[in-house]
C-alpha cells in the first residue's frame with residue numbers, strides 16, 4: 512500500500528495556490544489541484560492531478576470531491592481560491608461584494624462541508640485556509656476582500672474548536688504582499704470612474720497596492736514554508752508569511768488606537784493628502 516500523502520489544493524492554477532501546490536508536489540505529496548480553468552476529467556500534468564473546480568458552485572464542489580476521492584482521499588486540504596474587487600465601499604455594488612464573499616469565504620465553507628465527513632471517517636486531517644493580512648486589518652478600497660478575509664478568520668476559529676476532537680487541525684495562512692497574483696482576479700468595481708468623488712485617493716491607493724504586490728515577497732518561498740509546516744505532526748493555528756514591515760503593521764494595528772492607525776494607513780496609501 513502506498514504511504515504517499517494526498518493534498519487537495521483549490522485555486523491551484525496561478526499565484527500562491529499554484530506555488531503551494533508545486534512545493535507540496537516537490538515535497539512528495541500527491542497533489543490533486545482544482546481550478547475553473549482545469550479539464551472536467553482528472554488530468555496528470557506537471558506531476559499533479561488537475562481537475563475542474565468552481566468553489567462558488569455547490570454541484571462543481573461535490574463533483575470535484577467525488578472525482579478526487581476516487582483517486583485518493585485527502586490527508587490535507589489547502590484552500591487558496593480567491594479574488595478581489597477594488598473599489599470604494601460606496602461604489603462597489605452588492606453583486607460585486609457577493610462575488611468576492613462567495614468565492615473567498617463561502618467557497619471554503621462549501622469545500623469544508625464536503626471534506627470534513629471524509630476526514631472524520633479517516634480519523635483526522637489538516638485544513639489550511641488562505642486568509643491575508645487583510646483578514647486582520649482594513650485598507651482603503653479593498654472592503655469586499657477585507658470583509659471576506661475577516662469572515663474567514665472568525666470562521667476558522669470556530670472550525671478549529673469544533674473539529675479538534677476528530678483529529679482535524681486547522682491552519683490560517685496570512686500572507687502579506689507576494690509577487691504572484693494575477694490582475695485577472697483583481698478587477699475594478701464597475702462603477703469606479705474618473706468622475707468618482709474618490710478618484711484621486713482611489714488612484715493613489717490602487718497604484719500603491721499594485722506596487723506592493725509586484726515588489727512583494729517570493730511566492731516559491733511561501734509554498735516551501737507551507738509544505739514544511741504541513742509535514743509537522745502538529746501545525747500552528749496561524750501562520751503569517753509577510754515582510755518585516757507588514758508584521759510591524761499588524762502589530763501596530765493591534766496595539767495602537769483607531770486614530771493613529773487611520774493616520775498611519777492614510778499616510779501610507781494616499782499621496783499629498
Ligand SMILES: NC(=O)c1ccc[n+]([C@@H]2O[C@H](COP(=O)([O-])OP(=O)(O)OC[C@H]3O[C@@H](n4cnc5c(N)ncnc54)[C@H](OP(=O)(O)O)[C@@H]3O)[C@@H](O)[C@H]2O)c1
Nearest residue numbers: 522524525526527546547548565566592593689692693696
Ligand atoms: N498574492 C498576494 O499577495 C496575496 C496576499 C494575501 C493573500 N493572498 C491570497 O492567496 C490566495 C491566492 O491568491 P493569488 O493572488 O496568489 O492568486 P491569483 O493569481 O489571484 O489566483 C487566484 C486563483 O483562484 C482561482 N479561482 C478564482 N475563482 C475561483 C473559483 N470560483 N473556483 C475555483 N478557483 C477559483 C483561480 O483559478 P481559475 O481562474 O482557473 O479558477 C486562481 O488559481 C487568495 O486566497 C488570496 O486572497 C494573496
